[in-house]
Amino acid sequence: MSNLSSSRHRDTAAEEAEDLDLVRARDGDGAAFTRLVHPLRRELHAHCYRMLGSAHDADDALQDALLRAWRGLDRFEGRGSLRSWLYTVATRTCLDIAGARGRRALPVDLGPSSDHAVVGDTALPNAWLGPYPDAGLADGPAGPGARYEQREAVELAFVAALQHLPGNQRAALLLFEVLGFSAAEIATMMDTSTTSVNSALARARKIVAEKVRSPAQQQTLRKIGDARVREIVAGYSAALERGDTEALVALLTEDVTWSMPPLEHWYHGIEAVTDFAVRVPLTGCGTWRHLPTSANGQPAVGSYLWNDDAGAHLAWSIDVLTLRDEQITEVTSFVAAAHFESFGLPASLP
Structure with a gap:
Protein backbone atom coordinates (compact mmCIF):
# COMPACT_ATOMS: atom_id res chain seq x y z
CA MET A 1 0.00 0.00 0.00
CA GLY A 102 -13.99 43.27 34.68
CA ARG A 103 -11.05 42.73 32.36
CA ARG A 104 -7.77 41.34 33.62
CA ALA A 105 -4.78 43.65 33.62
CA LEU A 106 -1.07 44.02 34.35
CA PRO A 107 0.30 46.75 36.64
CA VAL A 108 1.54 48.67 33.56
CA ASP A 109 -2.12 49.06 32.50
CA LEU A 110 -3.24 50.71 35.73
CA GLY A 111 -0.91 53.60 36.43
CA PRO A 112 2.47 55.27 35.87
CA SER A 113 5.75 53.56 36.71
CA SER A 114 7.70 54.30 39.88
CA ASP A 115 11.14 55.90 39.55
CA HIS A 116 12.54 54.25 42.67
CA ALA A 117 12.00 51.05 44.62
CA VAL A 118 8.93 50.81 46.84
CA VAL A 119 9.90 48.57 49.73
CA GLY A 120 6.96 46.78 51.32
CA ASP A 121 4.80 47.11 48.20
CA THR A 122 1.24 45.95 48.80
CA ALA A 123 -0.85 43.62 46.72
CA LEU A 124 -3.96 45.03 45.07
CA PRO A 125 -7.17 42.95 44.84
CA ASN A 126 -7.47 43.46 41.08
CA ALA A 127 -8.29 40.78 38.54
CA TRP A 128 -4.77 40.28 37.26
CA LEU A 129 -3.59 38.72 34.04
CA GLY A 130 -1.91 35.40 34.84
CA PRO A 131 0.91 33.34 33.30
CA TYR A 132 0.13 30.46 30.97
CA PRO A 133 1.85 27.04 31.09
CA ASP A 134 2.45 26.48 27.39
CA ALA A 135 3.88 22.93 27.47
CA GLY A 136 2.34 20.90 24.67
CA LEU A 137 1.03 23.93 22.78
CA ALA A 138 1.65 23.68 19.04
CA ASP A 139 4.22 25.96 17.40
CA GLY A 140 2.55 26.70 14.07
CA PRO A 141 -0.81 28.23 13.13
CA ALA A 142 -4.03 26.40 13.98
CA GLY A 143 -5.20 26.42 10.37
CA PRO A 144 -4.37 27.70 6.88
CA GLY A 145 -6.37 30.89 7.41
CA ALA A 146 -4.78 31.82 10.74
CA ARG A 147 -2.50 34.85 10.93
CA TYR A 148 -0.98 34.13 14.34
CA GLU A 149 1.00 31.10 15.46
CA GLN A 150 -0.46 29.19 18.41
CA ARG A 151 2.40 30.12 20.75
CA GLU A 152 2.53 33.70 19.46
CA ALA A 153 -1.14 34.04 20.41
CA VAL A 154 -0.43 33.35 24.11
CA GLU A 155 2.46 35.82 24.38
CA LEU A 156 1.98 38.25 27.25
CA ALA A 157 1.77 41.37 25.09
CA PHE A 158 -0.88 39.84 22.84
CA VAL A 159 -3.05 38.44 25.65
CA ALA A 160 -2.74 41.72 27.58
CA ALA A 161 -3.86 43.63 24.47
CA LEU A 162 -6.86 41.33 24.09
CA GLN A 163 -8.07 42.37 27.53
CA HIS A 164 -8.63 45.90 26.22
CA LEU A 165 -11.20 44.61 23.73
CA PRO A 166 -14.94 44.16 24.35
CA GLY A 167 -15.90 40.49 24.46
CA ASN A 168 -17.36 40.31 20.96
CA GLN A 169 -14.27 41.90 19.39
CA ARG A 170 -11.96 39.65 21.37
CA ALA A 171 -13.86 36.55 20.27
CA ALA A 172 -14.01 37.63 16.61
CA LEU A 173 -10.28 38.37 16.48
CA LEU A 174 -9.31 35.06 18.07
CA LEU A 175 -11.67 32.97 15.98
CA PHE A 176 -10.58 34.64 12.73
CA GLU A 177 -6.87 35.39 13.10
CA VAL A 178 -5.76 32.73 15.59
CA LEU A 179 -8.05 29.82 14.73
CA GLY A 180 -8.70 30.47 11.05
CA PHE A 181 -12.51 30.47 10.99
CA SER A 182 -14.14 32.56 8.27
CA ALA A 183 -16.21 35.66 8.99
CA ALA A 184 -19.34 33.77 7.88
CA GLU A 185 -18.55 30.88 10.24
CA ILE A 186 -17.94 33.31 13.11
CA ALA A 187 -21.23 35.06 12.41
CA THR A 188 -23.01 31.72 12.82
CA MET A 189 -21.02 30.87 15.94
CA MET A 190 -21.77 34.22 17.58
CA ASP A 191 -25.35 34.50 16.26
CA THR A 192 -24.73 37.77 14.44
CA SER A 193 -24.15 39.05 10.89
CA THR A 194 -21.02 38.83 8.77
CA THR A 195 -21.04 42.63 8.56
CA SER A 196 -20.95 42.86 12.36
CA VAL A 197 -18.08 40.37 12.51
CA ASN A 198 -16.04 42.31 9.96
CA SER A 199 -16.69 45.55 11.83
CA ALA A 200 -15.60 43.95 15.13
CA LEU A 201 -12.47 42.60 13.45
CA ALA A 202 -11.50 46.01 12.09
CA ARG A 203 -11.82 47.68 15.50
CA ALA A 204 -10.01 44.84 17.28
CA ARG A 205 -7.08 44.84 14.85
CA LYS A 206 -6.56 48.57 15.34
CA ILE A 207 -6.38 48.32 19.13
CA VAL A 208 -4.11 45.26 19.12
CA ALA A 209 -1.77 46.87 16.58
CA GLU A 210 -1.42 49.89 18.89
CA LYS A 211 -0.53 47.77 21.91
CA VAL A 212 1.56 44.86 20.65
CA ARG A 213 5.21 45.47 19.94
CA SER A 214 6.67 44.03 16.75
CA PRO A 215 8.26 41.61 16.09
CA ALA A 216 6.56 38.85 18.04
CA GLN A 217 8.58 36.99 20.67
CA GLN A 218 8.48 33.84 18.55
CA GLN A 219 10.41 35.60 15.78
CA THR A 220 12.89 37.06 18.27
CA LEU A 221 13.47 33.72 19.99
CA ARG A 222 14.08 31.94 16.69
CA LYS A 223 16.57 34.63 15.69
CA ILE A 224 18.45 34.41 18.99
CA GLY A 225 18.45 30.61 19.01
CA ASP A 226 17.65 28.11 21.75
CA ALA A 227 21.21 27.85 23.08
CA ARG A 228 21.60 31.60 23.54
CA VAL A 229 18.13 31.91 25.10
CA ARG A 230 19.12 29.27 27.67
CA GLU A 231 22.29 31.25 28.41
CA ILE A 232 20.29 34.43 29.01
CA VAL A 233 17.87 32.64 31.34
CA ALA A 234 20.74 30.99 33.20
CA GLY A 235 22.49 34.36 33.50
CA TYR A 236 19.37 36.01 34.91
CA SER A 237 18.96 33.23 37.48
CA ALA A 238 22.64 33.22 38.47
CA ALA A 239 22.77 37.01 38.89
CA LEU A 240 19.83 36.95 41.31
CA GLU A 241 21.20 33.96 43.21
CA ARG A 242 24.63 35.63 43.61
CA GLY A 243 23.23 39.09 44.27
CA ASP A 244 25.31 40.32 41.31
CA THR A 245 23.98 43.72 40.24
CA GLU A 246 26.44 44.22 37.38
CA ALA A 247 25.67 40.83 35.84
CA LEU A 248 21.93 41.46 36.04
CA VAL A 249 22.12 44.98 34.58
CA ALA A 250 24.27 43.70 31.70
CA LEU A 251 21.34 41.51 30.63
CA LEU A 252 18.81 44.37 30.53
CA THR A 253 17.87 46.89 27.83
CA GLU A 254 17.93 50.61 28.62
CA ASP A 255 14.12 50.75 28.45
CA VAL A 256 13.53 47.59 30.50
CA THR A 257 10.36 47.22 32.59
CA TRP A 258 9.79 45.08 35.68
CA SER A 259 6.35 44.42 37.15
CA MET A 260 5.10 42.01 39.81
CA PRO A 261 1.37 41.38 39.77
CA PRO A 262 -0.44 41.47 42.20
CA LEU A 263 1.92 44.17 43.57
CA GLU A 264 0.91 47.68 42.59
CA HIS A 265 4.18 49.32 41.58
CA TRP A 266 6.19 48.72 38.44
CA TYR A 267 9.44 50.13 37.09
CA HIS A 268 10.55 51.44 33.72
CA GLY A 269 14.07 52.26 32.56
CA ILE A 270 17.44 50.91 33.60
CA GLU A 271 17.89 53.31 36.55
CA ALA A 272 14.52 52.61 38.15
CA VAL A 273 14.77 48.85 37.54
CA THR A 274 18.33 48.76 38.94
CA ASP A 275 17.24 50.64 42.06
CA PHE A 276 14.39 48.19 42.54
CA ALA A 277 16.57 45.14 41.87
CA VAL A 278 19.28 46.25 44.30
CA ARG A 279 16.91 47.14 47.13
CA VAL A 280 14.40 44.28 46.78
CA PRO A 281 15.32 40.97 45.09
CA LEU A 282 19.11 41.32 45.26
CA THR A 283 19.52 42.44 48.88
CA GLY A 284 16.13 42.91 50.52
CA CYS A 285 14.45 39.51 50.26
CA GLY A 286 16.89 36.70 51.04
CA THR A 287 18.45 34.00 48.92
CA TRP A 288 17.00 32.67 45.68
CA ARG A 289 16.97 29.53 43.64
CA HIS A 290 15.45 29.10 40.17
CA LEU A 291 14.15 26.45 37.84
CA PRO A 292 13.85 27.20 34.11
CA THR A 293 10.45 26.81 32.49
CA SER A 294 8.38 28.32 29.68
CA ALA A 295 5.32 30.54 29.98
CA ASN A 296 3.23 32.32 27.36
CA GLY A 297 5.52 31.05 24.62
CA GLN A 298 8.41 32.90 26.31
CA PRO A 299 11.40 31.91 28.46
CA ALA A 300 10.61 31.92 32.15
CA VAL A 301 11.88 30.77 35.53
CA GLY A 302 10.22 29.57 38.68
CA SER A 303 11.72 31.69 41.48
CA TYR A 304 12.09 30.23 44.98
CA LEU A 305 12.77 32.40 48.04
CA TRP A 306 14.44 31.09 51.19
CA ASN A 307 12.12 30.67 54.19
CA ASP A 308 13.73 30.17 57.60
CA ASP A 309 10.67 28.55 59.18
CA ALA A 310 10.38 25.98 56.41
CA GLY A 311 14.13 25.48 56.11
CA ALA A 312 13.77 25.50 52.33
CA HIS A 313 13.36 27.73 49.31
CA LEU A 314 9.60 28.13 48.74
CA ALA A 315 7.78 28.89 45.49
CA TRP A 316 7.51 32.65 45.09
CA SER A 317 6.95 33.78 41.50
CA ILE A 318 6.91 32.79 37.86
CA ASP A 319 9.19 35.30 36.11
CA VAL A 320 8.33 35.63 32.41
CA LEU A 321 11.09 37.23 30.33
CA THR A 322 10.55 39.23 27.15
CA LEU A 323 13.68 39.46 25.00
CA ARG A 324 14.94 41.91 22.42
CA ASP A 325 18.32 41.65 20.66
CA GLU A 326 19.66 39.10 23.16
CA GLN A 327 18.71 41.25 26.16
CA ILE A 328 15.80 41.26 28.57
CA THR A 329 13.40 44.10 27.88
CA GLU A 330 10.60 43.04 30.25
CA VAL A 331 10.44 41.01 33.45
CA THR A 332 6.93 40.12 34.58
CA SER A 333 7.08 38.35 37.94
CA PHE A 334 3.75 36.70 38.72
CA VAL A 335 3.94 36.50 42.51
CA ALA A 336 1.96 33.54 43.88
CA ALA A 337 2.90 30.00 44.84
CA ALA A 338 -0.43 28.88 43.37
CA HIS A 339 0.96 29.30 39.84
CA PHE A 340 3.61 26.61 40.25
CA GLU A 341 1.46 23.47 40.13
CA SER A 342 0.14 24.16 36.63
CA PHE A 343 3.75 24.49 35.43
CA GLY A 344 4.70 21.14 36.91
CA LEU A 345 7.12 22.85 39.30
CA PRO A 346 7.61 21.76 42.93
CA ALA A 347 6.31 23.89 45.78
CA SER A 348 9.76 24.03 47.43
CA LEU A 349 13.43 23.28 46.87
CA PRO A 350 15.41 21.78 49.75
Missing part, protein backbone atom coordinates in the same frame (compact mmCIF):
# COMPACT_ATOMS: atom_id res chain seq x y z
CA SER A 2 1.42 3.42 -0.93
CA ASN A 3 1.99 6.07 1.75
CA LEU A 4 -0.86 8.15 0.28
CA SER A 5 -3.26 5.22 0.31
CA SER A 6 -2.18 4.31 3.84
CA SER A 7 -2.78 7.88 5.00
CA ARG A 8 -6.24 7.95 3.40
CA HIS A 9 -7.06 4.64 5.05
CA ARG A 10 -6.07 5.99 8.46
CA ASP A 11 -8.09 9.18 7.93
CA THR A 12 -11.15 7.19 6.89
CA ALA A 13 -10.78 4.87 9.89
CA ALA A 14 -10.44 7.86 12.22
CA GLU A 15 -13.55 9.51 10.75
CA GLU A 16 -15.54 6.29 11.13
CA ALA A 17 -14.39 5.93 14.73
CA GLU A 18 -15.38 9.55 15.45
CA ASP A 19 -18.80 9.05 13.86
CA LEU A 20 -19.33 5.93 15.97
CA ASP A 21 -18.26 7.74 19.14
CA LEU A 22 -20.63 10.59 18.29
CA VAL A 23 -23.54 8.15 18.04
CA ARG A 24 -22.53 6.52 21.32
CA ALA A 25 -22.08 9.87 23.05
CA ARG A 26 -25.54 10.98 21.99
CA ASP A 27 -26.83 7.79 23.59
CA GLY A 28 -25.23 8.80 26.88
CA ASP A 29 -21.80 7.14 26.61
CA GLY A 30 -19.50 9.46 28.60
CA ALA A 31 -16.35 7.59 27.59
CA ALA A 32 -17.19 8.10 23.92
CA PHE A 33 -17.65 11.84 24.51
CA THR A 34 -14.30 11.99 26.30
CA ARG A 35 -12.63 10.36 23.29
CA LEU A 36 -14.28 12.85 20.96
CA VAL A 37 -13.08 15.95 22.79
CA HIS A 38 -9.67 14.71 23.98
CA PRO A 39 -7.73 15.74 20.82
CA LEU A 40 -9.13 19.27 21.11
CA ARG A 41 -8.80 19.88 24.87
CA ARG A 42 -5.36 21.54 24.69
CA GLU A 43 -6.26 24.04 21.99
CA LEU A 44 -9.66 24.75 23.56
CA HIS A 45 -7.96 25.47 26.89
CA ALA A 46 -5.56 27.91 25.19
CA HIS A 47 -8.54 29.62 23.54
CA CYS A 48 -10.22 30.03 26.93
CA TYR A 49 -7.01 31.51 28.34
CA ARG A 50 -6.78 34.02 25.50
CA MET A 51 -10.39 35.01 26.08
CA LEU A 52 -10.07 35.32 29.87
CA GLY A 53 -6.40 36.04 30.65
CA SER A 54 -6.20 33.48 33.44
CA ALA A 55 -5.19 29.82 33.35
CA HIS A 56 -7.39 29.19 36.40
CA ASP A 57 -10.39 30.80 34.69
CA ALA A 58 -9.57 28.80 31.56
CA ASP A 59 -9.74 25.58 33.62
CA ASP A 60 -13.20 26.52 34.89
CA ALA A 61 -14.41 27.75 31.49
CA LEU A 62 -13.30 24.62 29.67
CA GLN A 63 -14.91 22.36 32.27
CA ASP A 64 -18.14 24.35 32.05
CA ALA A 65 -18.04 24.41 28.22
CA LEU A 66 -17.52 20.65 27.94
CA LEU A 67 -20.36 20.07 30.40
CA ARG A 68 -22.61 22.30 28.27
CA ALA A 69 -21.49 20.46 25.15
CA TRP A 70 -22.18 17.06 26.73
CA ARG A 71 -25.64 18.10 27.86
CA GLY A 72 -26.44 19.75 24.53
CA LEU A 73 -24.90 17.20 22.20
CA ASP A 74 -28.26 16.45 20.63
CA ARG A 75 -28.22 20.03 19.28
CA PHE A 76 -25.08 19.32 17.25
CA GLU A 77 -26.59 18.47 13.87
CA GLY A 78 -23.34 17.62 12.12
CA ARG A 79 -23.64 20.36 9.49
CA GLY A 80 -20.26 21.74 10.50
CA SER A 81 -17.31 20.10 12.21
CA LEU A 82 -17.37 19.01 15.84
CA ARG A 83 -14.36 21.31 16.36
CA SER A 84 -16.25 24.42 15.24
CA TRP A 85 -19.24 23.47 17.41
CA LEU A 86 -17.03 23.01 20.47
CA TYR A 87 -15.38 26.37 19.81
CA THR A 88 -18.84 27.91 19.62
CA VAL A 89 -19.75 26.49 23.02
CA ALA A 90 -16.37 27.44 24.54
CA THR A 91 -16.49 30.99 23.17
CA ARG A 92 -20.01 31.63 24.45
CA THR A 93 -19.02 30.20 27.84
CA CYS A 94 -16.03 32.55 28.01
CA LEU A 95 -18.16 35.53 26.99
CA ASP A 96 -20.54 34.74 29.85
CA ILE A 97 -17.64 34.61 32.32
CA ALA A 98 -15.95 37.74 30.95
CA GLY A 99 -19.23 39.63 31.08
CA ALA A 100 -19.63 38.83 34.77
CA ARG A 101 -16.38 40.55 35.79
